[in-house]
Every structure is written in structure tokens, then in C-alpha cells.
Amino acid sequence: MGTKGEGNRQRIVDAADSLFYRRGYNQTSFQDISDATGIPRGNFYYYFKTKDEILEAVVSSRITDLSTMLARCESEAEGARERLLLFTDMLEVNRDDVIKSGCPIGTLSSELAKDESTLQEKSRQAFILLRHWLKDQFSALGLENADDLSVDLLAKMQGVTVMACAFKDVDYIKRSHIEIKDWINSKTLN
Amino acid sequence: MGTKGEGNRQRIVDAADSLFYRRGYNQTSFQDISDATGIPRGNFYYYFKTKDEILEAVVSSRITDLSTMLARCESEAEGARERLLLFTDMLEVNRDDVIKSGCPIGTLSSELAKDESTLQEKSRQAFILLRHWLKDQFSALGLENADDLSVDLLAKMQGVTVMACAFKDVDYIKRSHIEIKDWINSKTLN
DNA sequence: GTCTATATGTAGATAGAC
DNA sequence: GTCTATCTACATATAGAC
Structure with missing residues (x-):
């Protein structure tokens, strides 16, 4: 209920x-987060019961950020095809982070797959x-296999991020981004 | 030089x-490896100075195993196109492990990208x-962009493993495997 | 070569003063 | 709400007996 506390959270x-x-x-570690925020370790347990709860809050935060990004794709582009193309731009917009650390969603999913929890x-x-969201865009274009196309597009982008991160290759991202946009056009034009 | 020691190693x-x-x-942890082998923790340091050295040995072992797998692809298939198709079969051969833990190479690369070391x-x-190896196969078919095609194929397979592992979807692997083989044929036939 | 005992650091989590 | 001190567990790594 406190206002100060929510800011710290x-x-x-x-x-x-x-x-x-x-x-x-x-x-x-909690120490890492403490160092980054200046908030003492022990204080974390006032806001979260466990480290897992911090992860849950982080995932929720990422989902909120993604929703904002998708909404921007909708407001900045007219048709579904243009929105899909705009979506793929995040490959290059975040290219430095992608090279260094991969995809935030993909690498977290891969890491957590190794915990039995x-x-x-x-x-x-x-x-x-x-x-x-991607399925909705493909559906809006009258494509029947919209869900398959959605997962295919996600897989393409995940594959590019894994290889770009493994080889630290910026040019590869640029080339692959073009190929992905060509693929979208080939599926959605005509 | 000891023969018993090399077996334990x-x-x-x-x-x-x-x-x-x-x-x-x-x-x-070392305890995990100890539990799995019955070899006491402290004994590991007779064979490896650090945990990193164990990782080096594991990567070397995986490279040896991969080389064996590639050699089998060469012996069991006649042409380069058939060898590429055979290579992609590992997606389905290892599908249960892929669903559970992803790709051994891709997930290790993603995990280690997060260490600054x-x-x-x-x-x-x-x-x-x-x-x-993949580049050599594409080259043998007279394709000029063989290296690009090689990385593209690796990216396709990495993308499929990431999504299949994230969604725990066996059918998706089977469908994607067919699409990947179609892609190889489209690039190498004619 | 093999094993036990232990050193040293740090992890997540808790208790309780203020 | 905030912070310090501390608990317990377990990590990598070492020392040294056999």
C-alpha cells in the first residue's frame, strides 16, 4: 500500500x-540486484517471498513491455502485413544486445527448461x-494456417538470434532480417 | 599415463x-557429477584443475561425437544432398531430448554467452x-553461397529446437523437419 | 591414484532492531 | 518500511593421509 515501497519494488x-x-x-544473485539498486538484500523479502517471485514479476514486466511494443506496431503501421514487417525490426533495433546476450525470451526459456521446476x-x-498477436496478423490477411505461420516466424527469429549470438555476427542479422521480411512478403502478398 | 585413471576421467x-x-x-555441481559416477568430489582435481577444464573436455567430447555422426552421414548417404537430409534427421532422432532440454550445442552457447568469460x-x-561440414556439402553441389546456406540451415534447426522446447510440442518438430527438408531440396535440386 | 576432511566463499532466506 | 546481522546450505577448491 505504501507509495515509496512500490517505487522500490x-x-x-x-x-x-x-x-x-x-x-x-x-x-x-540477490547481491547483484542489491549492488545495482542500492537496496539491501534483506529488504527484498519485504516485496517478494522468494527469488522465483522476482522472476514472476520480471516476466510480467516483460509481457507488459511486449504489449506496449505490439501496440506501437499496430499504431505505426496500417495493415497486418506492415505490422508483421515492423515487428521483425526488433531484430536490428536490439542487435547489440542480441549479439551479446541473445533473445531475452528465448534464452530465459532455454535456461528454465533445465530446471525441473x-x-x-x-x-x-x-x-x-x-x-x-502474430497469428492475429496472419489471420487478418486471410491465411488459414495463421498459427503455424506465427510459430514459423518466431522460430526464424529465434534461430537467427541464437546463431548471431554464437558467432557474434552483426552482418548476419542484417542479411537474415531481409530474408525474413522477404518470407513474410511471399506469404502475405498476392 | 595410468590406464585406470583415464577410464575414470x-x-x-x-x-x-x-x-x-x-x-x-x-x-x-561437482556433487552432481560425483553422485552420477560414484567418484568422490575431491578426486576430480586429479584429472581437471578447474570446472572450466571439465567443460573443455566435455566440448571436445561433443565435437568427437559430432564428427562420428557426420562421418556416418557421409558413409550412409551417397550424394551431398542426401547427406544434408540425413543430417537434419537428428531433429527427430533426438526429439524427446530436444523437447526436454533443447539443443546441447545451442543451449550451451546461449548459457555461456551470459558469462563474461x-x-x-x-x-x-x-x-x-x-x-x-554443411558448407562443404552445399559447395559439393556447386552452390556459391554455401557458407550462408550452411548458417541458414543451422539457424532453422536452432529456431525449431527453441520453439519445440518452449512449447513442448513434438508434432511441431515433425512438421518443421519436413519443411526443412523441402527447403534443402528447393536449394539443391535442379 | 584414490579418498576423506576441510578451507573459503557465497548463495537464498530469516530474525528482529529501529 | 528499512536495514543489519545472521542462519543454513552448498558451491569450488585444497591438503594431505593412505
């Missing part, structure tokens, strides 16, 4: 978001959001 | 290989081996 989530992305969830389900929610 | 590498794949490198370079060696 958000600062913890923001710092954890960045650290989970750059170092991984398991490799990020139910953590991966949480990270999957972000993929589901994208999958549904 | 290999048992450590084999157990670490499996654990690094299923739980991740950072999430695998030089560990990722080691894991990249496995990707380089595949990249060169």
Missing part, C-alpha cells in the same frame, strides 16, 4: 530484468503473447 | 556431458565444425 524488478537477461536467472511455464507466457 | 566427462545438457553448466568461445567450436 519496481526498481528491484527493473534491475533484475536487466541482470536476468545479461547474466541469466540462476547466475544472478515449473519455472519454464512462466517464461512461456511471453512466447504465447507473441504467438497470438 | 572418461566417466567424469560422460556424466558431466549429460548433466551439463540436462541441467546446464552453471547448475551442475571466454567460455563461449569453447562452445562455439562445435558450431564451427557443423558450419564447415
Whole structure:
């Protein structure tokens, strides 16, 4: 209920978001988040009961950010095809981060798949959001296999990020981005 | 030089290989490897100075295994196109592991990208081996952009594994495998 | 070569003063 | 609400007996 406390809570989530992305969830300690925020370790337990709860808040925050990004794609582009093309731009917009740390959603999903717990389900929610939005765009263009196309597009972008990150290759991202846009056009034009 | 020691060394590498794949490198402890092999923790330091050295040995072991797999592709298929198609079969051959833990090479590369150390370079060696072999196959078919096609194929397979693992979807692997083989044929036939 | 005991650091989590 | 001190567990790594 406190106003000051909610501000601190958000600062913890923001710092954890960045650290989970750059170092991984398991490799990020409370001390790391404390160093990044200036908030003492012990204080975290006033806002979150466990580290898992911080992860849940981070995933929720990422989903909110993604929703904002998708809304911007809708407002800045007229048709569904143009929105899909705009969506793929995030490959190049975030290319430096992609080269260094991969995709925030993809790498988190891969990391959490290795824990036997139910953590991966949480990270999957972000993929589901994208999958549904992309499917809606393909559906709006009258394509019957819209869900398959949606997952295919996500797989293309995930594959590019994994290889670009593995080989630290910026040019490869640019080339692949063009190929992906060509693929979208080939599926949605005519 | 001891013969018994080398046997134990290999048992450590084999157990670490499996654990690094299923739980991740950072999430695998010496105790885990000890439990899997029956070899006491302290004994590991007779064979490896650090945990990083175990990882190096695991990557070397994986590269050896991959080389064997590629040699089998060459012996079991006549032409380069058939060898490429046979290579992609590993998607379905290992589909249960892929669903559970992703790709051993891709997930290790993604995990090590998050450490600021030089560990990722080691894991990249496995990707380089595949990249060169695939390039040789495309080159043998007279294709000029053989290296690009090689990375494109690796990206396709990485993308499929990431999505299949995220959504735990076996059918998606089967469908994508067919699409990948169609893509290879479209590039190499005529 | 093999194993036990242990050193040293740090992880997540808790208790309780203020 | 905020912070310090601390608990317990477990990590990598080392020392040294056998």
C-alpha cells in the first residue's frame, strides 16, 4: 500500500530484468540486484517471498513491455502485413544486445527448461503473447494456417538470434532480417 | 599415463556431458557429477584443475561425437544432398531430448554467452565444425553461397529446437523437419 | 591414484532492531 | 518500511593421509 515501497519494488524488478537477461536467472544473485539498486538484500523479502517471485514479476514486466511494443506496431503501421514487417525490426533495433546476450525470451526459456521446476511455464507466457498477436496478423490477411505461420516466424527469429549470438555476427542479422521480411512478403502478398 | 585413471576421467566427462545438457553448466555441481559416477568430489582435481577444464573436455567430447555422426552421414548417404537430409534427421532422432532440454550445442552457447568469460568461445567450436561440414556439402553441389546456406540451415534447426522446447510440442518438430527438408531440396535440386 | 576432511566463499532466506 | 546481522546450505577448491 505504501507509495515509496512500490517505487522500490519496481526498481528491484527493473534491475533484475536487466541482470536476468545479461547474466541469466540462476547466475544472478540477490547481491547483484542489491549492488545495482542500492537496496539491501534483506529488504527484498519485504516485496517478494522468494527469488522465483522476482522472476514472476520480471516476466510480467516483460509481457507488459511486449504489449506496449505490439501496440506501437499496430499504431505505426496500417495493415497486418506492415505490422508483421515492423515487428521483425526488433531484430536490428536490439542487435547489440542480441549479439551479446541473445533473445531475452528465448534464452530465459532455454535456461528454465533445465530446471525441473515449473519455472519454464512462466517464461512461456511471453512466447504465447507473441504467438497470438502474430497469428492475429496472419489471420487478418486471410491465411488459414495463421498459427503455424506465427510459430514459423518466431522460430526464424529465434534461430537467427541464437546463431548471431554464437558467432557474434552483426552482418548476419542484417542479411537474415531481409530474408525474413522477404518470407513474410511471399506469404502475405498476392 | 595410468590406464585406470583415464577410464575414470572418461566417466567424469560422460556424466558431466549429460548433466551439463540436462541441467546446464552453471547448475551442475561437482556433487552432481560425483553422485552420477560414484567418484568422490575431491578426486576430480586429479584429472581437471578447474570446472572450466571439465567443460573443455566435455566440448571436445561433443565435437568427437559430432564428427562420428557426420562421418556416418557421409558413409550412409551417397550424394551431398542426401547427406544434408540425413543430417537434419537428428531433429527427430533426438526429439524427446530436444523437447526436454533443447539443443546441447545451442543451449550451451546461449548459457555461456551470459558469462563474461571466454567460455563461449569453447562452445562455439562445435558450431564451427557443423558450419564447415554443411558448407562443404552445399559447395559439393556447386552452390556459391554455401557458407550462408550452411548458417541458414543451422539457424532453422536452432529456431525449431527453441520453439519445440518452449512449447513442448513434438508434432511441431515433425512438421518443421519436413519443411526443412523441402527447403534443402528447393536449394539443391535442379 | 584414490579418498576423506576441510578451507573459503557465497548463495537464498530469516530474525528482529529501529 | 528499512536495514543489519545472521542462519543454513552448498558451491569450488585444497591438503594431505593412505
